[in-house]
Amino acid sequence: MNGMLTILVLLPLAGFLLNGLLGRRLGPAFVNVVGIGLPTLAFLTALWAWRTLEAGGGAPIIETVFTWAVIGEYVFEVSFYLDRLSAVMALIVTGVGALIHLYSIGYMKGDESYARYFAYLNLFLFFMLLLVLGRSLLVLFVGWEGVGLASYLLIGFWFQDVAKARAGRKAFITNRVGDAGFLLGMFLIFTAVGTLEMDLINEAFAGGLIPVGIATAAGILLFIGATGKSAQIPLHVWLPDAMAGPTPVSALIHAATMVTAGVYLIARLSGVYLEAPAASTLIAVIGVLTAFLAATIALVQTDIKKVLAYSTISQLGFMFLALGVGAYGVAVFHLFTHAFFKAALFLGAGSVIHALKGEQDIRRMGGLARRIPWTFATFLIATAAIAGLPPLAGFFSKDEILWFALASGQGGAVWLWALGSLTALLTALYMFRLLWLVFLGTSRMEPETERHVHESPISMTGVLVVLAVFSVVAGWFALPHYLEPLLPLPELQPERAGLHMAQIIFAVMLALLGLLAASWLYREGGKPADLLWQNLQRLHRVLLGRYFVDELYDRGLQRPWRWVSDRVFLRLGDRVLLDGSLHGLAALARRGAEMFGRIQSGSLHWYAWMTLFGIAAVLIWVWRYV
Amino acid sequence: MTTDVNLLLAVSGMLFALGLVGVIVRRNLLVMLMFLELMLNGVLLSLAVFTHLLGAEAGAVLMFLVFTVAAAEIAIAVPIILLLVRSGRTLDPTAYSGLKG
Known part of the structure; x- marks a missing residue:
């Protein structure tokens, strides 16, 4: 049926909006019904989608929602793609997700931000489904960033505790590093293939027309993105700290679903990796280490x-x-x-x-x-x-x-x-x-x-x-x-x-x-x-000491960067160059104003003289140049 | 005709210059106002000359309009000066330089 996948994705979003906007006013009973009901409905929808897929013999179901942008000959669409891989993922996400929502009722009982918790959890489900069902790398990336956001919000859920807020920030920033690799890989694939639809990318790479070098580079760049999200060396440091969040969040986001997004990404783009043995070897080595x-x-x-x-x-x-x-x-x-x-x-x-x-x-x-x-x-x-x-x-x-x-x-x-x-x-x-x-x-x-x-x-x-x-x-x-x-x-x-x-x-x-x-x-x-x-x-x-990786990053990256930020960007760039030039301009304007202000003396005769000079100057100019 | 025009324009210029010098030199507000009128008359004379020269009769109408406006100006300016004098007891404009914006 048409719109099935769209409904599936939008159900948790509705839960987020309802709980986020009304949950606090309408009390925990309403929050429970919305917070548990909509993920459960999403799970049933996923089951229904899976049945439909199997009834069609496993042929992919493509559902275009709207056209996002048209740039020249390139069309970027928001469309959903259901094949067996994404169906399995969607079932895991909604199934385990719904169970964990249910569990959260008991675990979070009496928390002062009960509605906010369920709103975030539903938001996470929405973005995760976007990630899993997106046909284009672009939609996947939106989901990818969105689950990062939900993860950040939930790790720092008890943000009054500074250490927990800091853990959320660490997760977010570490993921940013990986995302840079993801984006570069995406750009590279787009220049090489000319589309971001993942099934078409796989076909293009399987066609053997793309040079191995590009496949390898794109594969490694996307893998860098995956190391961030899936906490692999060298970007694994955020996951242990992410345990600052409520435990059901750790179960859902930091164990069962979100952290497996990197695995899903690489499995989804297996066509690229089949053409890039070097990148695959790197993945195996990093994985086993x-x-x-x-x-x-x-x-x-x-x-x-x-x-x-x-x-x-x-x-x-x-x-x-x-x-x-x-x-x-x-x-x-x-x-x-x-x-x-x-x-x-x-x-x-x-x-x-x-x-x-x-x-x-x-x-x-x-x-x-x-x-x-x-x-x-x-x-x-x-x-x-x-x-x-x-x-x-x-x-x-x-x-x-x-x-x-x-x-x-x-x-x-x-x-x-x-x-x-x-x-x-x-x-x-x-x-x-x-x-x-x-x-x-x-x-x-x-x-x-x-x-x-x-x-x-x-x-x-x-x-x-x-x-x-x-x-x-x-x-x-x-x-x-x-x-x-x-x-x-x-x-x-x-x-x-x-x-x-x-x-x-x-x-x-x-x-x-x-x-x-x-x-x-x-x-x-x-x-x-x-x-x-x-x-x-x-x-x-x-x-x-966990192999002192955190300390290494602290010494090797954070402290030099902090030094550069303080000395170069703050003291030289901000205070001397930016503030200096702006304060200089302000002083110039003030001094100029003082100077011109003296002309306006209030003496009528002085004004008349100036009018005379002005007329004389205009006359001379007209006589000389016109 | 040509000499007439030149003469009239010269008179117009002289009226204007005389008025300007008077405004600059005199220290009496009422007298300055009169010289201001002299300047205006000089300008209007040149307007009349050129209107005549070009045969654009609309200029004559404009002239009377300016006269009317100038009369209205004076009608406002003189009461203002009277009020100033009532408070300042002098006609010297330098005494009122505190009125600048």
């Missing part, structure tokens, strides 16, 4: 949300590894499963924080399993899923990634696989460490906190249960196969094609090894682990 380094940092974090933040960075690294070796469908598969179990983990963490009245330090938790059983059970399932234990969702997607990292004919390499497998081991280790320190063992809570521990309301645990169920079953859906007409899987290297079974067994062994190691290291509140770290003090310090 990010996955590994973030996993090592997650091992020593003590804030429950920071552990999950680094885990998200690490899992995104896995997705980029898959993209880099040409397995685009597999990356989307991991994106899909990750959305469920990571949302479950974050919301579980939110439930823990809620139960402990804001406590986030895992050193002051422990023994919560029996006190909050529903949270524990769902957290356990999600942990097992992310660690890659069969038959849960994470097992299937991660195994496929490692398999293609090893065997793909488009850049699969042993070292990528080895580092990826090591990361998978670390993933199991840090996730079970978290589980042990939070839920098992004996309580290390403050007595005052411990007395108030309570299970969260049904609106929160219900959502957790749904997400936990999906963490189990999401992997059974063969998404790469479903996407294959769109995103073909790479050829396998013939000599490694027979190793898949061995790889699966190895991966499961690694996950179990991680589980065993965690259960041994983190019994009794982690005493064996503390002993181990005492022998590795230097490494421990580096990990605790």
